[in-house]
Every structure is written in C-alpha cells, then in structure tokens.
Amino acid sequence: MKRRTLLASAAMGLALAAAPAFAQDKPKIGFVYVGPVNDGGWSQHHHESAMKMKEHFGDQIELIEQESVPEGADAERVLTQMALSGADLIFTTSFGYMDPTINVAAKFPDVKFEHATGYKTADNVSAYSARFYEGRAVTGYLAGAMTKSNKIGYIGSFPIPEVIRGINSSFLHAKKANPDVEMSVVWLSTWFDPAKEADATQALLDQGVDVVLAHTDSTAPLSVLEKAGGYGFGQAADMYDYAPEPRLSSIIDDWAPYYIDRVQAIVDGTWESHNVWQGIGDGMVGIGEITGPVPEDVKATAEQMKADIAAGDYHPFTGPINKQDGSAWLAEGEVAEDGVLAGMDFYVEGLTGEIPN
C-alpha cells in the first residue's frame, strides 16, 4: 500500500503533490532566509519578526524555517520542498528569491507566497517591501546636523534602486540640516562582510568623515566608530548596544506587523495577492530612540519629520529637486512617483561621484 502511493507520487510528481494532500488543520507558515538567522542584520530581523508572529498566534499555526539558502538553483528546491511539506504560506525574504518564488508558485497554485523587496507578483505571489528611504530621511537629517567636518559617509552594498534611494534621501535631508554638507559613497559589492565594512568605515574616517551611514548588514561600522570616534546608526536592527554613542539612532526593519497581518489573512481565508510598499506610517520602518549628544532642537525636528512622514504630510522626495547633472527632476512641491522611485538609477544634485556601471 505504502509502496503504491510512493510510486504514484513519484510518477505523478508535482501535479499530485501540489494538492495539499498532507496539509494539516493548522496553517503552516514557512520562512526562507538568505543568511544565517543570527547574522546580526537582514536575515536575523526577518527571523525575529517571524518569531514575534509565531508568539502572536501561538499554537494556532506551525512555523518552519530554513536559513542560509543560496539564491538560485538551491532556493527553488528549498521552496519546492517547503511547499511539498504542506506549507500554506511561504515568505521568501531576499531579493534574489524573486524568480525562484515565481517559478515554484506556478507549480503550487494552492500555496501562497510572499516575496520581499521584489517587483514580480502572481495570483498566489505577493510582493512586500519597505520604504526605507523614509527612515533614511530622518537619519540623514541627524547625520547632517551632527557632522562637524561637514563630511558624512555612506557605505553602499550594490548600486540597486533601493540603495540609491537611501543615498539620495539621506543626502537631501542632511543638506536640510547643514547646507555645506558633502557625502562620500563607498560601494562594497557585498551585503555582508564585516571586515570589509570595518575597513570601509575606517577609510571614510581617514578621509575626514565623522558620521557614517551604512547600508550593509553587520554591526561592524558601529564597532569601528565606537573605537575610532565618530557617529553612526543602527541598520536593520536597533543596535541599541551601541547607544548612546556612537549610535545616534537607527532604522529598524519591523516586519512583524506585516507578518501577523498576512498570516491572519491565511487563518481567515481572506489572503489575496498584492504588491505593497510600506513605510514609517504602517510600522514596517521604525526609527530607534535618538540618543547621544543630539541637541534638543535637532531631536525635535527629526521627530517632527518622522511624525509628518508617518502621517503622510511629508514625502522625503518633495521638489524642487534636481538630478546630479543639474537637470530638473521634481518641480516645487511636486512629489516623486512610486514608479520612478522603484527604478531610481540617478543621484540628486550635489552628490559627487558616479554610480558604478
């Protein structure tokens, strides 16, 4: 008997397995991470948010996780195995999982997928992403206000729109606080390499920079700043261990509200595919407590900015803004469209250097 089912499933393969024949009553929620769950950054934060979600639902749901899954061929297999194991909803938490997610989702129409930071969707694939540039506006402002050398630095990973948005948003708001500010950008071509991140921080300091914003995952920049002097920010996590100095504040990825919301939709049977981009107002982007020697008035302005963005009264990309070459981008009072932001591949006026490639 057992052997027969075995052969049958082998013969009919995915078509048969696609039917959630093994699904249990409890919804099974899967998470796939690109790094180890204790990487101190991106994957750890998704994992922690998943744990909060699990705490919220308790025994109502079952949670399965898989860490350190390389993007590409391995991701597709891992996702398929997860779907076969009876998962009802799978969160794929790295940009590189986009195509694998779409491919696997096509084979499992009854399993729902949620892909982070991508742009492709399907009937059973949602895309979700955070408006980190809203948070970058606040930290950029603080950086501009706190620099004494008028030089701030930005450690970028890859020249993708998300990072370029962050650079532009930080710079524009640093300038609001300090019109003389200059920003140096260093590209590392990696999301995670603590030693290289540390070297980059040191290189920026050596060039006279005294406030460093990082768009890579580890706490290495803060460790270096703590030792060598200068200010920085928590990235992805609050990194409150480094408060009050060198950490001034932080941009926190808080996926938990979204995860709870989406899992609830599965429990209720109301899940539908969507493509969302949530910011401070929705709670997906958090700003950590402002610490260190930030003057009261600066702190008040920053907090006001955060409140205005959250309430939708202020958009970090509000004209007049020119592109780097001096051509006009946004007119007075004009607000950037999401479509343009999603594919942002240019610097704003005042930034020096070129975007690689």
Place this chain on the structure above:
Amino acid sequence: MDPVLLVASIMVSATPILLAAIGEMVVEKAGVLNLGVEGMMITGAVIGFAAAVGTGSPVLGFAAAALGAAVLSLTFGFLTQYLLSNQVATGLGLTLVGLGLSALVGAGFEGVRAPGPGKLWIPGLAEIPVIGPMFFRHDFMVYVSLLLVAGVWAFLKFTRAGLILRAVGEDHESAHALGYKVVRVRMAAIFFGGACAGLGGAYVSLVRVPQWTEGMTAGAGWIALAIVVFASWRPFGVLIGAYLFGGVTVLQLNLQAAGANVPVELLSMSPYLITILVLVVISARGVHGAPGSLGRSFHASA
C-alpha cells in the same frame, strides 16, 4: 588622502592575512599544502572571541585562538600524514568543518562585546613625526605579526631545524634517507600553521571588526594562500604580499571615499594577476619556486 592614516589602516587590515600567510608558508615549506586556512581562521576567530569574553583578557583570547586552531589543524595533519589522505581534498574538508564548527560554537556570542587590546605606543619611536603614527602606534598583535615574520625568516635561514624543515619540503625521500623524521617535522609545521591562522582569525574578531559573526572571515584564508604564492615562499615576500593585498582593498575604499571613480573589480583582481605574473617570472628564471614535495604524500617504504 593622508598617507599616514592610509599606511596605518593598511597595517591593521593586512595583519590577519599576514599572520595566516606566514603560518601557511611554513607549512608549505615543509611540503604540505593545507587549503583549510579559512576553516582554521574562522575557528580562531570564534575561540579567541569566546576566550577573551570569558577571561576578560585579549591576550588570553589570542592564546586560546592559536591553540584551538592548531589543535583543529592536527586533524588535517593526522589524516594527511598518518592516513596519507590527499591534501587538497582534506584541506577543503577542513574548511567545511571549521566553518560549521565555528558557527555552532559561536551561537550566543553575537552582539557580545569582547575586550580588545589597547594601542601600544613604542616608547620613543611613536613620537617621531609621520613615521610614529604610521608604524609605532598599533596594538601588540601588529608587532607580534612582524616579529613572527622576522622569526620565521631567521628560523629557516639560520637554524638547523629550519634547514631540516626545508629539506623535508624540498625532497622528502632524500630527507628520509638522511634520517629525518619527515612526518614529525610536517606535523609540527602544520601545528604552527594552524596556530598562526588562529591568531589571524582572532585578530579579525577582536581587533579589526571587533565582534563575532558567523562566517566573518569572509574568504581571508583564501587570500592568505595566494599571498604565500605571491611571496614565492619567502618570509619578507609574505610581508610585502600581505600589505599589498590588504593595501589594494584599503586603497580602493579610500579612493572611493575620496570621490574617485575606481574600477572595483579590476582593482580587486589585480593582486591575483600579479601573483600569477610573479609565479611565471620565477619559474621562467628556472628557479624552483614551490618546494619540491609540495602537496605530495609521504610514505616511508621500509
């Protein structure tokens, strides 16, 4: 760009690969190719970190790192020297083991702060303008790494033990015929190489970054292997190589920070191309670059 700061940064950034490379050079001089440097470094990084946190002493941390990684390297030694397994495959296996083991040992140390060694100003010399801040205001491990290079040089050149080690690496059959204990010499070299790699790893987790994160050595061990080749197995070549390899990264980052457009990929591959060039030049001159018995198993047929 301030050359003083640049040189000082390069010295810090190059120290882990210098430590690992000088150890690997001794191993290769004895005729053993241990590709597991990355695995030994990451093991040293986690053990050093844990020990420094536990004891509150960075010096003890470094000592524990050296010992831990050296003990790990003995598994490689046992397999390759006594069980005559292939060195390339065993070295790759050692990397797997080291990466996995370190992640398990290190769970729980993320986000913990370890005591780092303070700066050690060399009396007198540190006060010299320009030269002082460049070379004489570092932590003690930077000086240890330089002393190790000089020590290895003197050991290989002037001591009888060094001569035996080189003989074993050059031609193990003849060395054996002369009555030298090939396997024991090689085990000692492997142990030393492991200890150095461990120090290098601990330098990453205790000084350069300083924190523990899984996989944090991020390929430094492989660079150390390249440096040994670049150096054509000479201690001072290793010194130059480490500072060149470390220097290219630091220089590249500094150029970017200063606003220059740099072809990052081209610059990052340049040290390896230079290494190949060096290899070609030394072999074209007819000099035997690599130790004669490098990578070959030795079995004493009675």
Place this chain on the structure above:
Amino acid sequence: MIRLEKRPQPSRLWTIVTPLLAVVLTMVVGGIMFALLGKPPLEAIRTIFWDPLFHPQFAGYSRPQLLVKAGPLILIAIGLSIGFKAGIWNIGAEGQYIMGAVCGAAVGLAFYPSESVLLFPLMVVAGALGGWAWAMIPAVLKTRFGTNEILVSLMLVYVAENILASASAGWLRSPEGMGFPGSRNFKQWPAVFNDELVANTGMHWGVVAAFIAVIGAYALMARHIQGFNIRLTGEAPRAARFSGVSPVRIVFLCLGISGALAGMAGLFEVTGPAGQITIDFNSGYGFTAIIVAFLGRLHPVGILLAGLLMALTYIGGELAQLMLGLPGASIQLFQGMLLFFLLATDVFTNYRIRFAKGELA
C-alpha cells in the same frame, strides 16, 4: 608499533567496505553531535540519508533533485579525475565553471531573443570553450615556464569571480531587471532553457552530459591508449617519457578536458537550475567537485556514486533543517565529518596495517 604497508594492488574488498564504514562512523559521531544540539539523533540521520529517497511526501520530488544537484558535481569531477590520475592538479575548476557559464551566457544573450534551435548547442560549445580557455592558461604556463598549475588555477578562480561580479552587475545585467544585478532569466526564454527532458526526472542536458562523461571517462581510462598514457604519466613519469609519451601533450589534454567539462557544467547550470548569471550562482561546485573526485577514488563509477552521496547530504540536510529545525551549520559540519571519515578510511584500500616490533623506518 603500527606500520602501513603498501598493497601491490588496491584492495577490492576495502574499496567497497571503506565508504560504508565511513558513512557508519559519520552517523555515529554526527548522531552524537545532533544529540548535543538537543535534536533526536536517529530521526536526524534518517532524515538526511533516508527521507530524500523514500519519504512518501518528498521523495517523488527529491529523488530527481538528487540528479540535478549531483549532475554538475559529477561532470566537473570526472574531468578533474583524469588530470589527477596524471598528476596534474587542477584545483581551479570553480574558475573554469564560472568562465564557461559567463561565456556561454554571453554568446546566448548576444542573440536575444532569437528562437533558433541552434542557439543552445552554440551556447554549450561556447561554455565548453570558455572553460577550456581558462584551463589553458595554467596549461600554457606549466608547459612553457614550468609554473605550478595548482597555484595558477587557484589564482584564476579569484580572477573569474571578479569577472563574474562585473558581468552580473554590468555588461550582462538584464535591461529589464530594474537595476538589480543579474542577467536575463534563461528559464523565461524557451529556446535556451535547459529544462528537464522528461518531466519529473531531473534529467536535463547537464545530467545527460554527466552520464556520458562517466562512460567516456571509463572507456578512455580502461580501453584507450591515451588513458594508459595518462595513468603511466601519473604513476611513473620517467617511464612514461621513455616510452614516448609527451608530458606536454598530457598536460594540455588533461587540463583541456577538465576545463571544457567544467565550463559545460557551468553553462548547463546557468541555463537550467540556476536560471541566470548572478554574482553567486556558482555556489562552490568547482571546489565541491574536487571532494567528489577524491571520494570517488578517481574512478568514474566511484565519482558517480560520490556525487550522488554528496547531493544526498545536501538535500537531506535541507530536509533536516526544514523538518527538525537543525541549524544550517550543523549540516556543514556533518558533511565535513563525512568527508574526513571517507578520506581517513581510504588508507585501508591502499595499505595494509601491520603490527611490527620496533621501528623499521
């Protein structure tokens, strides 16, 4: 005093017994490790070794996946083993694998969006040539200047990785990728998508090529005069030279074969399972294949089995993570242990253990 005595011929019995012994030892020590991590050891072992093959829920999918995962490992390892037999140590297969993928993909993308049936074969040839050319660098340097091929081929891996980085972020980047690094996805381009030839079997062209390579290598080494020359060069280089075997020819032959096979593996992988050129599509197959080659004792059939065993631990490890929540690192350590035990027990195949009085050496 324990002493090793070289057997005149590798023991047939021990050739079969040692892998089993190694697997058993790994299970015991690995089980202890899993127990220390607070996981049920027997269940973990069963999940890794048994479930990918026989689990009612997964096996239908994971059995074919074993072939997908093992295919490139076997294809590369076969090429490497031929060189290793001749004493030519190409450890830069990772670089040849990358260059094959990049060259093949570049040729294909140059004709985008052609639907010609000739395009895929052309890409395979370009991939093989890319890998071959990359392997020719150490070959030329070795024969011309006597430069050590281990080191040159290893250095070229880093160069290839940088070329891959610049290709995926720059000149091969998909124009429709919203500025993200990564080439066009070949899975969405039917003319060149290296899909399964028969649904749910895992058999794509790369796996087919791996099987052909196994048979070809067997025929070459066992039946062909060049195979004999290769083995002779490895076992007795001087004797080979006296009998008229050109060492230069052997170097070119061995590095050429291993480079071309690695390059082809890269192309099959990037047009198939991986789907696109990305900065880290390679996932270290070129290095893992070295392990596979040695686990297979450099014998074509052994490599076939070793590749499948390696794939089993990968997929079983994934299932163990999924179902038992084992940390990813413990799987890595488990694989390392398996490798160590396999290498350690191999000594019994080639040597006899003797208990002698006193030290003869």
